[in-house]
Amino acid sequence: xxxxxxxxxxxxxxxxxxxxxxxxxxxxxxxxxxxxxxxxxxxxxxxxxxxxxxxxxxxxxxxxxxxxxxxxxxxxxxxxxxxxxxxxxxxxxxxxxxxxxxxxxxxxxxxxxxxxxxxxxxxxxxxxxxxxxxxxxxxxxxxxxxxxxxxxxxxxxxxxxxxxxxxxxxxxxxxxxxxxxxxxxxxxxxxxxxxxxxxxxxxxxxxxxxxxxxxxxxxxxxxxxxxxxxxxxxxxxxxxxxxxxxxxxxxxxxxxxxxxxxxxxxxxxxxxxxxxxxxxxxxxxxxxxxxxxxxxxxxxxxxxxxxxxxxxxxxxxxxxxxxxxxxxxxxxxxxxxxxxxxxxxxxxxxxxxxxxxxxxxxxxxxxxxxxxxxxxxxxxxxxxxxxxxxxxxxxxxxxxxxxxxxxxxxxxxxxxxxxxxxxxxxxxxxxxxxxxxxxxxxxxxxxxxxxxxxxxxxxxxxxxxxxxxxxxxxxxxxxxxxxxxxxxxxxxxxxxxxxxxxxxxxxxxxxxxxxxxxxxxxxxxxxxxxxxxxxxxxxxxxxxxxxxxxxxxxxxxxxxxxxxxxxxxxxxxxxxxxxxx
Amino acid sequence: xxxxxxxxxxxxxxxxxxxxxxxxxxxxxxxxxxxxxxxxxxxxxxxxxxxxxxxxxxxxxxxxxxxxxxxxxxxxxxxxxxxxxxxxxxxxxxxxxxxxxxxx
Numbered sequence: 001x002x003x004x005x006x007x008x009x010x011x012x013x014x015x016x017x018x019x020x021x022x023x024x025x026x027x028x029x030x031x032x033x034x035x036x037x038x039x040x041x042x043x044x045x046x047x048x049x050x051x052x053x054x055x056x057x058x059x060x061x062x063x064x065x066x067x068x069x070x071x072x073x074x075x076x077x078x079x080x081x082x083x084x085x086x087x088x089x090x091x092x093x094x095x096x097x098x099x100x101x102x103x104x105x106x107x108x109x110x111x112x113x114x115x116x117x118x119x120x121x122x123x124x125x126x127x128x129x130x131x132x133x134x135x136x137x138x139x140x141x142x143x144x145x146x147x148x149x150x151x152x153x154x155x156x157x158x159x160x161x162x163x164x165x166x167x168x169x170x171x172x173x174x175x176x177x178x179x180x181x182x183x184x185x186x187x188x189x190x191x192x193x194x195x196x197x198x199x200x201x202x203x204x205x206x207x208x209x210x211x212x213x214x215x216x217x218x219x220x221x222x223x224x225x226x227x228x229x230x231x232x233x234x235x236x237x238x239x240x241x242x243x244x245x246x247x248x249x250x251x252x253x254x255x256x257x258x259x260x261x262x263x264x265x266x267x268x269x270x271x272x273x274x275x276x277x278x279x280x281x282x283x284x285x286x287x288x289x290x291x292x293x294x295x296x297x298x299x300x301x302x303x304x305x306x307x308x309x310x311x312x313x314x315x316x317x318x319x320x321x322x323x324x325x326x327x328x329x330x331x332x333x334x335x336x337x338x339x340x341x342x343x344x345x346x347x348x349x350x351x352x353x354x355x356x357x358x359x360x361x362x363x364x365x366x367x368x369x370x371x372x373x374x375x376x377x378x379x380x381x382x383x384x385x386x387x388x389x390x391x392x393x394x395x396x397x398x399x400x401x402x403x404x405x406x407x408x409x410x411x412x413x414x415x416x417x418x419x420x421x422x423x424x425x426x427x428x429x430x431x432x433x434x435x436x437x438x439x440x441x442x443x444x445x446x447x448x449x450x451x452x453x454x455x456x457x458x459x460x461x462x463x464x465x466x467x468x469x470x471x472x473x474x475x476x477x478x479x480x481x482x483x484x485x486x487x488x489x490x491x492x493x494x495x496x497x498x499x500x501x502x503x504x505x506x507x508x509x510x511x512x513x514x515x516x517x518x519x520x521x522x523x524x525x526x527x528x529x530x531x532x533x534x535x536x537x538x539x540x541x542x543x544x545x546x547x548x549x550x551x552x553x554x555x556x557x558x559x560x561x562x563x564x565x566x567x568x569x570x571x572x573x574x575x576x577x578x579x580x581x
Numbered sequence: 582x583x584x585x586x587x588x589x590x591x592x593x594x595x596x597x598x599x600x601x602x603x604x605x606x607x608x609x610x611x612x613x614x615x616x617x618x619x620x621x622x623x624x625x626x627x628x629x630x631x632x633x634x635x636x637x638x639x640x641x642x643x644x645x646x647x648x649x650x651x652x653x654x655x656x657x658x659x660x661x662x663x664x665x666x667x668x669x670x671x672x673x674x675x676x677x678x679x680x681x682x683x684x685x
Contacts, residue, residue, distance in 0.1 A: 070645040076635055158646035230650040483668060562673040 049086060052124055052197040053211070058190030059153050060174050061217035063167065063181075065226045066259075066437060070158055072167055072181070072271070074174065077154035078136035079129040080104065082114070083197070084146050086121065093118045096144050097127065103138040104128045129172055130154040148197075155181075157271045163229050165265045165284035166222065166383070166435060169274025177274065178282060180222065180435060182384045190217035221437040223259035228252055231554045232264035236528075239547035240266050243511075244534030249285040250551065251418050255516055255525040258422070258431035258452070260381070261555075263287075285529070287379075287386040290411040294494025295349045295476075295540070296514050296527075297407030299421060301358055302346055302467065304369035306460045309361025313342050313463070317353040324352045327399030331355055331406065334476075334493070334539070343467045347475035349491060351406045358405030366405060367394040372455050373420045374430065375412060381433045387413050407494055408504075417514050418527040424465045424488065425516035425525045428456035469519045472545075480513060480545035482552055484563020488522075489515020489548065491540035496532070508532050513544035517552050523561050526551065 034042060063072040080100065084093040097114055100106060106114075106128065117125045129152065131139075136149055155170045168179020176185035193214030232250045240248045252262040263286045269276030276282045283289060305311040318339050323332040331351050345353030358366055370376075376391030390411035392401070404410045415433055423430055429452035468488035471477040476491040492512040498505040512529045516522040528544040528551070537543055556563075587595075646652075657663040 070642055073638065073642050075639055075642060156642055158642050159649045160646075160651070162649065162651070227650065234651075234654075557671060560673070563668075 048123060050198065052083065054124065054150075054195055054197060056193035056195045056210075056212075056214045057152060057174055058192060058214035059216040060155065060170070060190065061188040061219045063188070063220050063222060065163075065222055065224045065229075066261075067225065068221075069226045071163060071222065071224070071226070072155060072157050074153040074155050076151050077130040078133070078149045079152045080127040080131065080136075080139055081148055081150055082118075082125040082127050082146055083123060083148060084118065084125070086123070090118050090121075093146070096146060099142060099144055100127055100139060100147065103142065104131065104135060155272075159226070160272070161268045161270050162226070162233065163224055163263070164268050164271050165282075165286070166224055166229075166260075166263050167271050168384075169271040169282075171274075178385075179271075179284070179383065180220065183382055184220050184436065188217040188220060191215035223254075223261065223435055223437055224263075225261045227558050228555050229262040229264065231558065232262040232551055233266075233268075235547055235551045235554070236264045236266055238550070239528070239530060239543065243530055243537065243543040245511075245530035245543070246532045247285060248528070248530045249289075249414050250526065250528050250547070251286050251414055252524050252526045252551070252555065253418060253422065253433055255422050255425035255431070255522045258419075258433045259437070260433050260435050261524065263435075284383065284385070286414045287381060287383055288413070290387050290389050290413055291510050291529075291531075292408050292410065292494045292497070293412050293417055293512065294407040294492040294510065295351075296417050296421075296490050296492030296512050297410065297412070298346055298349065298354050298405070299424065299464070299468070299490050299514075300369055300373055300375075301354050301361075301366065301405040302464050303373070303423075303456055303460065304366050305342070305357050305361050306464060307456060308365040308369060309357075311342060311357060311360060315342050316340065317342075317345055317350070317356045319345070319350045319352045319356075321352065324355050326355055326402050329400045329403065331403060343470060346467050346490070347470050349471075349476045354406050355402060358402050363394060363397060363402065366402075367397070370404070370410070373423065375410065375416060375420075379413075379415050379419050379433050381415055382435050386415070389413055389416055407492060414512075414527050414529050417512070418525060421468075421490070421514040421516065421527070422525045423456055424461050424468060425522040426452065426461075427458045427465070428454055428461040430455045465519060468515065472515070476539075476541040477513065477515070477545050479541055480515065480549045480552075482517070482549050482556075484565075485517050485552065485556060485561075486519035486564070487515050487517045487549070487552065488519040489513055489545070491545055493539040493541075509538045511538060511540040511542070511544045513540050513548045515548060517556065518561065518564075523559055524552070524555055 060074040062070060062074070065071055082093075082097060084096075094115060097111070097118070101111065104127065110128065114125055114127060127147070139147065140149060153174055155174060157164075157167060164179075166179055168181040168183075169177050170181050171177050174189070176182035176188065181188065191214060194211040196209040196211055198209060232252055236248050236250045239245070248264075248266050250262065250264040251260065253260050263284065265283075265285050267278070267281045269278075269281040306313075316339050319333060319337040320339065322336045323330050325331070333350050333352050337348050337350050337353070340348060340350055340353050342357070344350075345357060370391060376389055378386045378388055380386075392409070397404075401409050419430065419433060431452040465488050468490055469486055471491065472480045472487045472489050477487075477489050480487050480489055490513070492510075492514070494510045494512075495504040495506065496508040496510055497503070498508065510529065510531050511533050512527065514527040516525040526548060528547045530543050530547070533543045
């Protein structure tokens with residue numbers, strides 16, 4: 001028998017041993033490379049292929065109206081994502097995605113976005129987010145490798161366009177972008193969670209592992225009343241349709257607390273499809289649009305005259321000329337008026353009379369009262385993007401600036417004018433408007449429940465409220481008159497400045513009416529603003545006052561405020577009672 | 582080495598002990614298995630409760646949409662032919678508002 005190391009076998013044995021040694025060294029070397037030299041990189045690569053750490057968005061809090069009606073709520077919705085195999089080519093990966101084109105109705109833009117991300121070799125790609133349950137079922141039925149569903153939350157606004165500008169809207173990641181959704185985003189959004197997606201080498205199956213639970217956001221109760229909001233919106237629509245105005249806004253508030261019951265704007269958008277397609281639709285004109293108010297601003301001049309200027313109620317003003325020069329600019333009345341008393345000037349809304357009163361009280365007193373009413377400052381309403389308005393300091397006033405007394409050369413927002421009129425409704429108190437009742441619990445102190453500021457004596461406020469009542473009973477606001485209720489208000493018709501002509505236009509107006517009802521014990525304070533009404537009727541008393549009346553009638557009926565009995569029927573009632581045994 | 586002889590009593594005692602041990606272990610395993618089963622059922626029911634809660638929320642939201650005033654008014658006016666009440670047709674409860682007498 002020949003041994004292994006016999007002469008014939010030895011070279012072969014040595015050769016085999018060497019081959020084995022080389023193989024062993026190579027294998028060992030490779031092991032060192034894998035386990036020691038490139039261990040970190042390779043481990044990260046494996047984990048990257050088998051695990052994906054992703055953010056879990058929390059369920060956003062629900063928004064309710066003051067009566068607990070749902071205005072916005074987040075509900076589960078499925079999102080489709082693609083987790084491709086790195087070993088597959090981009091073309092093959094796109095082939096898989098293309099199978100979803102029809103079931104998900106993917107647009108070319110969406111496909112292009114996905115293609116770019118596939119080419120970048122990203123491990124997690126959203127295909128389509130927040131799809132309807134039927135589409136989700138179709139996707140899962142296709143059983144495409146690397147395509148998964150992820151449950152997310154979608155924001156629903158069940159009342160559609162109602163209170164759109166108050167609610168605002170959210171982005172694709174449920175982050176507030178406008179309105180209370182933005183203002184109270186930290187409160188509503190909750191806390192994000194983290195989730196680990198585990199996959200096998202071929203990614204045939206997967207598993208979710210929660211690393212951190214998402215904490216849902218808090219609910220929010222608004223001061224808005226769904227019914228009053230609806231009334232405001234439908235009546236505003238009617239007013240715009242009948243007047244041909246470009247846009248309009250209505251704000252209704254509780255005078256005592258400053259709680260906003262409705263903010264209506266037209267044009268409007270659907271918050272379910274945020275952001276709005278037309279950029280202008282997203283503007284909350286109640287707080288984000290400034291304008292020269294015109295005659296509604298005369299309430300400030302009246303306050304200054306009585307509180308600071310010591311102008312007597314019995315004083316008269318000769319308005320027979322029909323116009324007056326202010327710093328070289330001619331200011332005229334809407335019609336030729338006679339000699340008017342102090343109340344008469346405001347009841348008839350005489351520009352000439354008000355300028356005379358302003359000259360009497362002086363610029364300083366007028367400016368002081370404007371600042372007392374906080375014009376040129378935000379009202380502090382808890383909505384984002386509120387404008388300051390423009391109120392130039394007294395030092396930069398020109399001679400023509402006295403026109404501020406009739407609502408020119410000053411820029412205000414609708415909510416500022418409403419707050420100013422509310423001072424008369426509350427008999428001298430400046431109340432901050434608010435939109436939120438609080439989070440979680442109804443009735444919790446909201447930002448608007450701070451102590452109101454007393455800025456006008458009760459005597460002056462009551463006296464002027466009585467004059468504003470006569471504006472509706474016998475003056476320019478006659479069309480706001482409502483059977484059974486006393487309304488105190490002021491009309492406003494401001495000529496708009498035409499940039500092209502370089503002067504105020506006689507054809508373009510901003511019509512408004514601001515007031516409160518019932519005048520003696522106000523339930524609501526409201527402003528109606530209509531921009532550029534067309535046709536023959538363009539004055540505030542002609543287009544905004546009727547809208548004010550119609551909204552008031554419906555809101556007061558809803559609030560179960562009973563009308564005053566007629567004087568004649570009151571007598572009849574007494575007689576009827578007297579007949580009783 | 583001397584092998585100790587067990588008597589019948591000792592063997593019976595040992596067998597009984599072993600049997601008891603076997604019964605206890607079996608019962609414990611059954612208990613554990615039942616506990617696990619119950620755990621699964623509880624988890625399943627909790628999941629179902631969570632899904633039901635979500636369903637309730639979904640239905641509440643749907644209800645809110647169906648009861649939207651715009652929709653209700655549309656049905657009232659278009660389908661049912663209702664109109665706004667005239668001033669005299671509104672009655673105010675608990676408030677003594679004299680009505681105008683007819684024929685005067």
